[in-house]
Amino acid sequence: MFKTKNLLMRLLRISCLLPGVKHFTILGALFLLPMLILAQSKTISGTVKDENGKFVASASVTIKNLTTGTTTNELGQFSILAVKGQTILIKAVNFETLAVIIGNQTSINATLKSTTTNLDDVIVVGYATQKKVNLTGAVATVTAKQIENRPIVNLSSSLGGLLPGVYIAQTSGKPGSDGANIVVRGRGTLSGSSPLIVIDGVVGSLDAVNPLDVETVTVLKDAASASIYGSQSGNGVVLVTTKKGQKNKTTITYNGVFSSTAPMNLPQFVTNYADNMRYTNEAHTNVGQAAKYSGMTINAWDSASKIPNSLNPLGVPNYIAYPNTDWVDALFSNNLTQNHNISINGGSDKSTYLFSIGYLNNQGTIQNTWSKRYQLRANIEAKVNKFLTVGTQTFALFQENAMGNTSGAFTYLRQTTPGIVPFYDNKYGFAQTPEENQQANNILVFLNNTLGKDQTSRFNTSVYANVAIVKGLSFESRFNYQMRQNEFRSRTNPDASVRWNFASQVQQTFAPDPSTLSSSYGFDKNYQITIDNVLRYTTTIATDHTISAFAGYNQLYYNLYNLNASKQGMVDYSIYVPSAVLLPTSTTGTESDWAIRSLFGRVNYSFKGKYLLEGNIRRDAVSRFSPDSRVGIFPSASAGWRISEENFMKNVTWVSNLKLRASYGDLGSYASGLYDWQSTYSTRLYSFNNVQASGLAVGRYSNNALQWESTNVKNIGIDASFFGRKLNVELDVFRRNTAGILSTISIPITAGIASAPTVNLAGVQNQGLELSLGTSGNIGKVGYSISGNFAITENVVTKYRGKLDEKFVTDANGVKVYQSNLGAVYNAGALEGKMIGEHYVYNVYKGTGKYFNADGTVNITGGPKDGMIRTEEDINWVKAMLTAGYKMRPGNAVRKDAIWYGDLLYADLNGDGDYGNSYDRSFTGTSTLPKYVFGFNAEFTWNGFDIFMLWSGATGMQYQFNADGYNNSYVVYGNAINASVVADRYYYNETNPADPNNNINAANTRLKVTDGQNKGVSSNWWLYDAGWMKLKNVQIGYNLPNSVINKMSIQKARIYFSGENLLLFTKYPGLDPEIGSGIDYPTMKQYAFGINVTF
Secondary structure: OOOHHHHHHHHHHHHHHOOOOHHHHHHHHHHHHHHHHHHHOEEEEEEEEOOOOOEOOOOEEEEOOOOOEEEOOOOOEEEEEEOOOOEEEEEOOOEOOEEEEOOOOOEEEEEOOEOOOHHHOEEEOOOOEEEHHHOOOOEEEEEHHHHOOOOOOOOHHHOOOOOOOEEEEEOOOOOOOOOEEEEEOOOOOOOOOOOEEEEOOEEOOHHHOOHHHEEEEEEEOOHHHHHHHHHHOOOOEEEEEEOOOOOOOOEEEEEEEEEEEEEOOOOOEOOOHHHHHHHHHHHHHOOOOOOOOOHHHHHHHHHHHHOOOOEOOOOOEHHHHOOOOOHHHHHEOOEEEEEEEEEEEEEOOOEEEEEEEEEEEEOOOEOOOOEEEEEEEEEEEEEOOOOEEEEEEEEEEEEEEOOOOHHHHHHOOOOOOOOEOOEEOOEEEOEOOOOOOOOOOOHHHHHOOEEEEEEEEEEEEEEEEEEEEEOOEEEEEEEEEEEEEEEEEEEEOHHHHOEEEOOOOEEEEOOOOHHHOEEEEEEEEEEEEEEEEEEEEEEEEOOOEEEEEEEEEEEEEEEEEEEEEEEEEEOEOOEOOHHHEEEEEEEEEEEEEEEEEEEEEEEEEEEOOOEEEEEEEEEEEEOOOOOOOOEEEEEEEEEEEEHHHOHHHOOOOOEEEEEEEEEEEEEEEOOOOOOOOOOEEEEEEEEEOOEEEEEEEEEEOOOOOOOOEEEEEEEEEEEEEEOOOOEEEEEEEEEEEEEEEEEEOOOOHHHOOOEOOEEEEEEEEEEEEEEEEEEEEEEOOEEEEEEEEEEEEEEEEEEOOOOOOEEEEEOOOOOEEEEEOHHHHOEOOEOOOOOOOOOEEEOEOOOOOOOEOOOOOEOOOOOOOOOEOOOHHHHHHHHHHHHOOOEEOOOOOEOOOOEOOOOEOEOOOOOOOEEOOHHHEEEOOOOOOOOEEEEEEEEEEEOOEEEEEEEEEEEOOEEEOOOOOOOOOEOOOOOOOEHHHHHOEOEOOOOOOOOOOOEOOOOEOOOEOOOOOOOOOOEHHHEEEOOEEEEEEEEEEEEOOHHHHHHHOOOEEEEEEEEEEEEEEEOOOOOOHHHOOOOOOOOEEEEEEEEEEEO
16 A cells, blocks of 8 residues: 655655755645545445434534544434544534544444433423433423424424323414413313413413424423422423523524415305205295295396306306305415524533524415514523623514404304305405395405504513532522513404495495594503522432432512503594594503512432432412412422332343332412402492482402412322333323312392402312323334323312202192202302313203003103104104193294204103203213323434324313304304205105105204204204314425535535324314314414425
């Protein structure tokens, strides 16, 4: 082999013998040296894995003593130029550095030895961090990797299905609205069930966080983990930690997502206007009323629909003159959402920084409902000297929302017909036939009838200092100020008042006179100031005893004020500022505030890393209660035993970790209003000298003894890992008892017109089980990570207003009557011995179909089998029951406008012979809260490609869905009619049993325009299984190889396709059971393309 060193030495010796050549030779040698070295260099390629065979991404690969280097891709692959004899260093976080001397090889298959395990992962647990191995409480965590690269527009929507025991449901898909319902371990109180949200150590709001700024989200579920937050922790605690800068490395990352959005699910109405008129006529004649539309009008629509492009005598095309409008199609559309984020992350040994900016443009799925958001974050930390570290975490947001009146649009979505043109020739349509209800709505009018601005600004900044006093002892002080303000300006859009009959080319409604229009301004602002001081200490004694502790002080002040003013009487439509509008009509404003001051502390003890103890205590004083009862103390204790560390487990090699833990403690909730303990005053009218006068009067009685809702929580858990931590299991069983739940009591009428005071009255027990399973590893070049979670929760009201007592008694006249105390003990969905919000409904009659007894008397159990009157035999049985003296509520008569073919009958549960009276309701054992919550996710990687999927779901609940125009058979003149209802509606022509239109086995009741018998009864007919399962997210991504991106000075580049809310499996007939039982802005189905580049 050619020897570079020998050649250079010979050249130098010769140059010394030849004067004048010496300097030239040395210069030439230096020039030739790099080329000679390069001539000997070769490409070394390799793969880096951990001890479990899992690829190690982003590992640093460098030549020792040189700056030359690269990093591994997602498959742990790298390539680098090196010379024989050089040393390659491979470094990665949480792994030992590996040194490889280059010989004749051209490839390296490196295995890095871990310096830690997943058990050593650091978890944020409130005012401190702990290693996962030392946790004794019930905690669940989501990392940045699990929520990034998804087309999400808010943080809450990214968490569903990832946290065991946590039910997260989007209640609206409207842009700009977080709309999340978060319930930790089921509902345990009659008051609000939302958990406490803490962001970077300060109480905040989830919609004030950019999802791409998040490092971890941790949920504290039991008393051991949550009691450090005392009176605010009764419903669990969600801790959000944002990203920080990294030392000695600067990166710039761009993340861009472009997604096409569509509604997740939509109602389906009859869109053929001729059919709509026929069904409306049927609904009228079914109850003995005259038809609304003539056959001539219906036939005209039928004929015109066959030739939609022909012109009427005024030159208007038939599809405008005789419309068949699909209002769902007119209202909803597919739009583009853009989300762009840039972050700069870096630092040195002395300081670190993270700056991020974000822009979100969410157009939504309905016109004029867009939302634009601008976000900024700066997390900066500097080590001033060896004992002082200072930093700041600052966040700012500005959001502007469109003025689309979605509440009006959804309210009136069904209150229109296909016979109205939505919008044509820059005009809004009106009913096209005089036979139509002239009050029939145009939904686009309600969507666009308001002009103005809706703007929200947020600012949140923390400054902190950490002083290292002596070894193991430190003090941290933190100050936070956060502010949110909203400015709302609105005025009537006069153009939305102008509507036309396009068939006749006649304007039907006109713009209002400016003098009748109003202009309104609204402003509200809240701000919060928080101070935290925490003294921390940790030490190890004699190597076996590890002790850590902290004590702290917290103070929070919150203030809210608002002002709203309206004036009427514009001079011109375009002049709407308040000073130019003539007459003040209303001016309102309020201000409120509250504060909390707390002392807290925690002590942890570990012996040999096997036996773990923890104690927490917090003392809160809150202004929401009277001075005599505003202080509460919330302690907790927990213990853990790492069984796998015992000597008797040494030979059980397939068990990597086995820990048993238990906790017990008290949590609290100040679910009251800000001033519930005090009497409040309100304006009242009274007569003075026969003249009406106004004054102040007591509006509510006070209760100085009002105090916290107190929750006692017991938890037992097991953490286990098997087969080299390739299989991980966590199991928790808990019971939560809440006492002193806030409610109101009945007061005698002699107490006057003031409201009853708020009192600590009710109790609820909530219990359940949580299980999570996970496995990860590699099969050849395929990496995998699969996990799932499942939770069962149930609750029961243990104390309220007394037990339900229903029975027959004999009155003073010796008559047997049925008596119930339901009105006294049941209120707001709560009753002792029942679950919170348990459905209380009438039961549809279920008979045997054997109508009469052998002696010819009516058989009270022999009526219709499914409770619907379908045949002549059914209706004759009803007549016989009425003749025999039984009552059939609510119609109680056989005729078209009372009880008839296609109507429901109700059971006589108490046996008093009065079918369907108020005593015939029962509790169903179900509510709107899910009993079972589950999630599943899986990720696979291969040769730079990755595939991820996330499923989420809930079941074990029912919704009562009885909505006009959506799922019942009630028809309103001038309204929409649901297509699925009429497709399988009951119809029977009693004058012609052979009528081919007869449908006596239908799933739905008959069409009616007055319907007290079916629609008007809250029965189990309208209860639906509301369980659901969604494919929340699917991603397919590709990491560009280093050989391509390194040439462009790019460290990492990933492109991906992602879908959100792609599939929904449910039996529920409404829009989307995740958003609840009502009709609201649907969640978005998204198809996205994204790119993530790091420089």
